[in-house]
Amino acid sequence: MSLVETVSANGQFKLLVHETWCKGCRICVDLCPTKTLAMVESPDRWEGSIVKVTNMEACNGCGICEAECPDFAISVFAEGKSKPAAGGAA
Numbered sequence: 001m002s003l004v005e006t007v008s009a010n011g012q013f014k015l016l017v018h019e020t021w022c023k024g025c026r027i028c029v030d031l032c033p034t035k036t037l038a039m040v041e042s043p044d045r046w047e048g049s050i051v052k053v054t055n056m057e058a059c060n061g062c063g064i065c066e067a068e069c070p071d072f073a074i075s076v077f078a079e080g081k082s083k084p085a086a087g088g089a090a
């Protein structure tokens with residue numbers, strides 16, 4: 001498992017998923033307002049699934065996923081900024 005980086009086509013937003021830390025709880029998937037994230041099967045993990053960025057172009061950089069992930073497994077970056085674009089994080 002590793003750190004997976006996904007950047008929107010226009011370069012505006014970037015998501016970093018630390019797969020080692022993701023426990024597959026799907027909180028971020030359920031809370032993401034734009035359906036950018038999804039759970040996918042991962043048989044090599046005891047949880048059975050892991051989060052993946054499946055629709056990056058929909059991401060609006062709100063930061064909810066980063067703010068709500070209990071395991072600090074996902075981070076959101078906006079172009080030219082080091083933290084979420086819309087102040088979604090605490």
Ligand code: SF4
Binds near residue numbers: 028029071074
């Ligand atoms: S909230 Fe965090 S731990 Fe839970 S599925 Fe999303 S990235 Fe993984």
Ligand code: SF4
Binds near residue numbers: 015032035058061076
């Ligand atoms: S930053 Fe917002 S829109 Fe983008 S994946 Fe996270 S919760 Fe979804």
